[in-house]
Amino acid sequence: MENVHKKYGQHSFGPFTLRIRSGESMAILGPNGAGKSTLLKLLSGSTSPTSGQIRFNDRPLSAWDPHQLSQHRAVLTQFHEMAFALSVHVVIGLGRVSRVRSASCDQIVARAGEMLGVTHLMARTVDTLSGGELARVHLARIFAQLWDVEDGYILMDEPIAAVDPGLQDLLLETLMRFARIRRHAVIAVMHDVNHALRYFSRLTLVHPGSELECVESGVDAKQSLEQLYGVRLACLTDEQGDLVMMPLRNLSKNIP
Numbered sequence: 231m232e233n234v235h236k237k238y239g240q241h242s243f244g245p246f247t248l249r250i251r252s253g254e255s256m257a258i259l260g261p262n263g264a265g266k267s268t269l270l271k272l273l274s275g276s277t278s279p280t281s282g283q284i285r286f287n288d289r290p291l292s293a294w295d296p297h298q299l300s301q302h303r304a305v306l307t308q309f310h311e312m313a314f315a316l317s318v319h320v321v322i323g324l325g326r327v328s329r330v331r332s333a334s335c336d337q338i339v340a341r342a343g344e345m346l347g348v349t350h351l352m353a354r355t356v357d358t359l360s361g362g363e364l365a366r367v368h369l370a371r372i373f374a375q376l377w378d379v380e381d382g383y384i385l386m387d388e389p390i391a392a393v394d395p396g397l398q399d400l401l402l403e404t405l406m407r408f409a410r411i412r413r414h415a416v417i418a419v420m421h422d423v424n425h426a427l428r429y430f431s432r433l434t435l436v437h438p439g440s441e442l443e444c445v446e447s448g449v450d451a452k453q454s455l456e457q458l459y460g461v462r463l464a465c466l467t468d469e470q471g472d473l474v475m476m477p478l479r480n481l482s483k484n485i486p
């Protein structure tokens with residue numbers, strides 16, 4: 231995207247200029263209300279820019295046929311409200327709606343469900359699931375959608391927010407393995423700095439006022455992250471050798 235602006239009444243976001251490389255993993259980070267979801271919605275085409283242009287594979291995003299687009303890019307939104315109580319099997323199968331129906335469709339749905347550990351839920355309806363179960367079902371839907379293509383794009387808004395800490399790493403590992411094998415790019419809004427550092431190679435920081443800053447993931451991102459959130463971060467290395475950044479208590483700050 232180049233020089234993209236979005237206006238919501240008094241709120242104005244941008245200019246956003248951002249290039250996503252094929253196969254890369256990029257976390258979008260920033261304080262509440264900075265415009266992370268807005269940026270993701272612009273990238274996915276679910277909201278149109280007020281000005282500027284977004285191109286996908288060298289074609290304006292607005293010129294893409296939605297069916298064709300869905301064969302290359304999948305979007306996982308923050309909320310999973312569904313108007314009907316569909317079964318888990320059907321919801322995962324929705325990832326395949328733009329494909330010609332074939333025998334392999336059921337296999338793909340089953341394999342995607344298996345990867346996300348929801349096989350035992352297949353016959354249940356989604357309105358009966360817990361938040362964490364539902365998050366895994368929708369991730370399985372994304373897997374089904376981009377199962378048999380390469381060089382696709384997965385856009386996600388806080389994909390593991392509803393998932394317990396014991397499962398978060400497993401899901402992110404599974405997601406990254408799925409994407410790496412197919413060379414899909416993964417772009418995700420994240421609130422957990424440590425998950426962003428562990429699984430994503432590039433961090434796009436959305437500062438208040440919507441200035442974007444791109445930094446490589448790693449210890450050198452510390453200063454930028456401290457400025458972004460207005461907190462000091464302690465840098466540690468855990469027993470597995472992973473980098474961990476922990477916000478230090480700061481009670482002098484007021485709720486904005």
Ligand SMILES: Nc1ncnc2c1ncn2[C@@H]1O[C@H](COP(=O)(O)OP(=O)(O)OP(=O)(O)O)[C@@H](O)[C@H]1O
Pocket residue numbers: 238239241260261262263264265266267268269
């Ligand atoms: N459709 C809309 N109409 C009016 N204002 C909107 C709309 N969508 C978002 N906003 C406003 O734009 C600002 C940025 O919203 P956005 O959801 O992009 O922030 P965010 O960085 O993802 O925040 P959070 O971390 O809280 O999820 C917020 O102040 C929000 O209230």
